[in-house]
Amino acid sequence: MFRRRTFFSSLDLFPTALSMKLQYTSSMKYRVLHNTLRYLPIRRRQFVFLFALTGFWVGTAGAEKHLVFDDIIRILDYSEKQFSYLGAKFVIDYSPSRRSTTFVKVTHSSGLRKKEVASLTPGESSQVILDDGKFLWHYIPSQGSVVKKKHRMTLGRISKRIASQGELIQHNYNIHIKQIPHKSSGLSDTQIPSVSGDVMVAFEPKAHDRPSWKIWLEREHGLIVRTEVYDTKGNLALLSAFSELTFQPKLSKKSFIMKVPKGTTVRKSVEKYFHTVEEAQEETGFPIVEPEYISQGFKLASVIQSPSKRGEKVQLSYLDGISSISIFEEKHADATNENASDDSKEVSISQSIKGTFHDHGLLKILRWRLGQDFSITLVGEVADSELLKIAASLSVSSSP
Template identity: 25%
Template sequence: MSKRTERLGWVWGLGLAGLLAAAPAHAQVPAAKEAGAVVAAVTEMSIRDWLERLHEASRRRAYIGTFVVSSGSEMAVSKIWHVSDGVQQMERIETLTGAPRTTLRRDDEVLTFVPDQKLVLKERREALRLFPDLLRAPGQKIESFYSARALGIERVAGFDAMVVDFIPRDHLRHGYRIWSEKNTGLVVKMQTRNAEGRVLEQVAFTELQLDAPVRMDVLARQMENTAGYRVIQPEWRKTTPEAQGWRLKTEVPGFQSMSCHTRAEPSAPSTVQWVFSDGLASVSLFLETFDPRRHTKEATAADGATHSVSKRVGDHWVTALGEVPAETLGLFIQALERTR
């Protein structure tokens, strides 16, 4: 579960880490009335109100914590150090279970250290955030596809947290239940749920220190200290679907095209990654030339909240991947069309 652990750590740092910083004026009401007052205040906010607080709420927030990611019978534990100066954000995530692995991030720059192999993977991951795209997607009508509902206050990791559901309005996306520390807005727990309300994946802090003494210069030196490691840096180049000869015949409701990159390595065939988002969930299409030696079986797979669908489309092999139902991925593949 290392990839999931890294991604969800990124969620704490640059996405959910302030998503629910709401109604500070109600933080001082008496305890007996507090839950009702918070629910009333939160109910008045639209989902866009919530999401538009995303970038500002996580600024200038420093913390250290231990969080657990669970999916089915699997569980992974990691420790995170996070800091922001209002402009730049940095964090370190260290796995405490499974194979040792440390991930350091400066905004979208990511270095993953694998000590057992003396290997460092250096990447840029602009598409990894869970809620990355609302503010970059003009005309995004997210209210047509989700609603927000306040549920009350619960205690998580020693902190009182507001609980809010993000509810999908159709069957093409999952829902989210989020616990937000009531004073700072930091998300201390999150569940991804299917249409029946079953928890597909959960991440929660078990220990948290707010306003911790995390220093950017220290994390920056750790990122630069690759001595004794072999550094691998896959080359992704920005492009457009049109330039690569692809388009969608029909749109998948709610999803907008956000980015497109190609990767070309001497030891691997050229791959196109086309990323979509509905403002909450994201989907990636990986497109490559069909190779019967490698692409032997079409398949659908699930890993917690993440589904993947692999299928041949003409002379190409397509893998759709995202935290959405498999049906949604199928619609993307059905809509794909080669233009040359």
């Protein structure tokens, strides 16, 4: 009797204390429980209360933690994740001038080796990109060659940009994070179905002159399974998503061998990386021209110097955390004229300088000359007007 009474006394008081502690969520629930228990026999009180208490703790344990951007960075951190996967994904370019669909087979090992085989056009040989952890090997069938080059972390995949440019991203983008129930894909009825993610992250630029992004994450493995990029008008411009995904498959070393036809040449991309223009200038044979204007929020990420077919080339790479702007400056011996294409048009950069503008959807390209042997190519994921402002500021700078 004493044990029963002791339990009853504690039970009689506990719901009140519990409801006070959890008043912000469910005080009414526990008030009803307390009033109900008062009119039940002692044994039934024990059963009802334990049942309710168990339900409460299960509900609390199952509640989703509110995610912040630092959590997303941790989810995408591959440093402590050792997993392999096989996947098939599709990439759809919705740009009017470049509408296309590309199918890609992806093989990824726990040793961070990665191989992508992209089938661009039926009947043509597929491009192959092999990542051995140190170098990228890119087989280009149309050129009959394999290009070997070092990683470019600052302009890498979106997952690497998020991990390495977190502070800049938060400065330039409004970030919205949504956790998706497993039973829901998180997609609208009009969107193409794909592998479901657990978390959706939307990046809305604070300056409305650049694309917005949405990514879906498979939380357990920290893998981006779907990416949507929208142009400055809010139209879906690019979609990349896995249609199939298998984790921890059995992979052999043969899975990461690049097979190419006989006669294929290997070209090594000789690039030197610098943090500042001043450092690069010491290794460059012509004066590097810097823009007097750059779009809001963009910072110089790197300067890359390399030889070109006709001379010497420098690339100034700017990032706002996600979107990029690159300025290519090339000194060459001959004065060649660019052939016009269907997606190009002539634009005025200044009163005396004309350029050729190419609209490639998300990417805008603007080319022009400064003198007979010096050309500039501006490539950016920004609005046309922004590209012209940058070009004008380059043209008024001292030309070599």
